[in-house]
Amino acid sequence: MARVSRKPANVMEYASVKTLTIRRPDDWHLHLRDGAVLEAVLPHSSADFARAIIMPNLVPPVVKVSDALAYRERIMAALPETDSFTPLMTLYLTENTDPDDVAAGARDGHITAVKLYPAGATTNSQSGVRDIAKVAPVLERMAEIGLPLCVHGEVTDPSIDIFDREAVFIERVLAPLRKRIPELKVVMEHVTTKDGVDYVKSAEGNLAATLTTHHLIINRNAILAGGIRPHYYCLPVAKREEHRLALRAAAVSGDSRFFLGTDSAPHLDPLKECACGCAGIFSSINTMACLAHVFEEENALDKLEAFASLNGPAYYGLPANKEQITLVRRNEPVAYPKSVHTADGPITVFDPMFPIHWTVEDHPVG
Numbered sequence: 001m002a003r004v005s006r007k008p009a010n011v012m013e014y015a016s017v018k019t020l021t022i023r024r025p026d027d028w029h030l031h032l033r034d035g036a037v038l039e040a041v042l043p044h045s046s047a048d049f050a051r052a053i054i055m056p057n058l059v060p061p062v063v064k065v066s067d068a069l070a071y072r073e074r075i076m077a078a079l080p081e082t083d084s085f086t087p088l089m090t091l092y093l094t095e096n097t098d099p100d101d102v103a104a105g106a107r108d109g110h111i112t113a114v115k116l117y118p119a120g121a122t123t124n125s126q127s128g129v130r131d132i133a134k135v136a137p138v139l140e141r142m143a144e145i146g147l148p149l150c151v152h153g154e155v156t157d158p159s160i161d162i163f164d165r166e167a168v169f170i171e172r173v174l175a176p177l178r179k180r181i182p183e184l185k186v187v188m189e190h191v192t193t194k195d196g197v198d199y200v201k202s203a204e205g206n207l208a209a210t211l212t213t214h215h216l217i218i219n220r221n222a223i224l225a226g227g228i229r230p231h232y233y234c235l236p237v238a239k240r241e242e243h244r245l246a247l248r249a250a251a252v253s254g255d256s257r258f259f260l261g262t263d264s265a266p267h268l269d270p271l272k273e274c275a276c277g278c279a280g281i282f283s284s285i286n287t288m289a290c291l292a293h294v295f296e297e298e299n300a301l302d303k304l305e306a307f308a309s310l311n312g313p314a315y316y317g318l319p320a321n322k323e324q325i326t327l328v329r330r331n332e333p334v335a336y337p338k339s340v341h342t343a344d345g346p347i348t349v350f351d352p353m354f355p356i357h358w359t360v361e362d363h364p365v366g
């Protein structure tokens with residue numbers, strides 16, 4: 001029986017095959033889209049994840065509780081019968097969002113969070129917020145009732161370098177907002193910088209962050225080295241290596257303020273492979289395998305459960321999942337599809353640029 005130097009209790013090794021059993025994970029930031037894309041991508045999330053925070057940036061966006069309920073119906077209709085999966089719905093915050101609608105949706109359990117997109121910051125954010133003062137009444141109401149605000153944290157000021165937009169957002173928007181409404185529960189989505197990690201760590205409460213799989217794996221060179229590689233382009237854009245290392249350290253630390261939000265964001269290939277390609281990386285298929293690779297590399301397989309399955313529900317005030325999944329490390333690399341077919345065309349799957357040896361063995365059923 002082979003041994004590893006630091007073997008967590010839930011890691012088994014026999015005949016040189018390593019297994020890791022953890023509570024079933026959740027995805028705290030997921031784009032499922034709609035129509036043919038929804039049908040094609042949803043089974044890849046519901047195979048591994050029990051729940052996901054569903055991003056509301058459809059066209060038109062999910063702005064009212066009635067929109068969220070209708071979208072939820074479409075998701076449930078697309079769900080494979082054998083899978084159990086709970087979409088946690090969100091509303092897209094606009095300057096016209098009605099605080100009463102938000103409060104009623106939260107009270108009735110129809111929505112789990114509200115999403116702030118600065119107008120123009122990312123995919124389908126045109127209807128987002130231009131003037132944060134205009135949404136103060138909604139945010140104050142959310143603070144009162146304990147409803148989390150998920151934030152795409154980038155400024156849109158064209159004079160700010162694209163690689164600095166997260167750090168500047170913290171300074172100009174998020175810090176002042178949290179000072180004004182300290183009771184507001186905030187999730188900084190897809191943090192990509194050391195500045196973001198440090199800011200989350202410095203907060204005294206009511207602040208957590210999601211980290212994506214791909215930002216733990218690629219730095220900005222992936223987008224540009226040897227040619228322009230549109231399938232590594234997403235927002236916030238990947239940063240320098242020092243930032244990736246800070247994200248990794250946060251993810252594997254076990255710190256309960258950091259948890260998984262894949263930001264799996266499918267776009268049809270022709271919409272990425274063109275002169276002005278869309279931002280977004282589609283990673284739901286191989287996310288758990290890639291994460292096992294990363295955590296193993298960091299000698300921190302014992303922290304994967306906290307990151308993927310425990311910290312998120314704790315912050316959202318939800319119970320952790322009771323079911324478990326088992327990840328198995330194969331001696332030979334495991335083949336994942338390079339792209340997923342949809343009735344509207346292909347969608348390229350995230351390529352981590354290393355051979356993947358891990359696979360999810362026991363998919364929970366029912």
Ligand SMILES: NC(=O)N[C@@H](CC(=O)O)C(=O)O
Nearest residue numbers: 031122123234235265279280
């Ligand atoms: N992350 C991305 O690059 N894209 C997301 C939007 C977002 O999460 O900012 C999308 O909807 O495609």
Ligand SMILES: [Zn+2]
Nearest residue numbers: 122152235236
């Ligand atoms: Zn975003």
Ligand SMILES: [Zn+2]
Nearest residue numbers: 031055263265
């Ligand atoms: Zn996203």
